Amino acid sequence: MVPKWCGLWLLALVLSNLLTTRALSVPMTIPTIPLPPPLCWARSTAPLNGLGISSTADPNQFISITFDTPSAFSSHNLIKACCPKRLPRNSITILDCTLGLGSDAHLLFSAGCSVIGCERDARVHALVSDAFDRLPGADSRMNIFQVSAEDKIREMLEECGGESCNVDTIYIDTMFPKRKKNRPPAKLHMELLRTLLETEDMTEDGEECSELFKLALELAGRxxxxxxxxxxxxKGSEELGGEKKPVTFVVGGKGAVRFDCYEC
Structure with a gap:
């Protein structure tokens, strides 16, 4: 008969191996994607060797993405806008066309939704993918692609053929307009995103999203x-749909942003 202590020892060994496997599943490499000087890739010692960006001018500067559990996310306007009341949260699939640093996608994920994220910039994609790799449960409900949202939507439409597409909401963050002289400084993470995407042509009235918006409406209709x-x-900006596609309803608007919702 096997002594009781042997069984406990074997159980501890199995659990230890599982934890080690989970830790090693997080990528430990440094991306070879070039960064604008003086920025450089680096990894923190905790948590789980998270990928981040440092500076050769000041190695003490380190920015990474780590998601914390949001508080009171069910009452957040983003959740109210993106989650149809007729559907249970765990059955909703959302296409986040403008993933960025992943804060909105994380909020939707925390609410129980499945999220498909699109980020065309390889550097931002590397950061946010690493952050979600370190997030428990993200492998089953979070799928991130390094692709433009336009190309992803075209791919989804082609895959659907004449059938309905497996998506409930298409979410577009029109990003940041060009900086005004009297505009207050942005948060550090947003300044990083501006630096990485400084070659992007971001217009103040959202014109860069016109083609994306048309494709999103087509996908939503399916x-x-x-x-x-x-x-x-x-707040105060024009509706993206204009007169051709009026907003169905608006969530929020009292603060700095609002969510225009278009039912298809």
Missing amino acids: GKGGGRVVVKRP
Whole structure:
């Protein structure tokens, strides 16, 4: 008969191996993607050797993405805008066309939704992918692609053929307009995103999203039982759809941003 202590020892060994496997599943390499000087890739010692960006001018500067559990996320306007009330949260699939540093995608994921994220910039994609790799449970409900949202939508439409597409909401963050002289400084993470995407042609009235918006409406029209397009807009800005596609309803608007919702 095997002594009781042997069984406990074997159980401890199995658990130890599982934890080690989980830790090693997080990529430990440094990307070879070039960064604009003086920025450089680096890894922190915790948590789980997270990927980040440092500076050769000041090695003490280190920026990485680590997601914390959001508080009161169910009452957040983003959740209200993107999650149709007729559907349970764990059945909702959302296409985040403008993943960026992943804060909105993480909020939607935390609410129980499945999220498909699109980020065309390889550097930003590397950062946010590493952050989600370190997030428990993200491998089953979070899929991130290094691709333009336009190309991803075209791919999804082609795959659907004449059938309904497996997406409920298409979310577009029109990003940041060009900086005004009297505009207050942005948060450090947003300044990093500006630096990485400084070659992008971002216009103040959202014109860069016109083609994306048209494709999003087409995909939403093929959604299960009818889909929805949600556009995050700065307070006081014009509607992206204009007169051709009026907003169905608006969530928020009292603060700095609002969410324009288009039912299809």
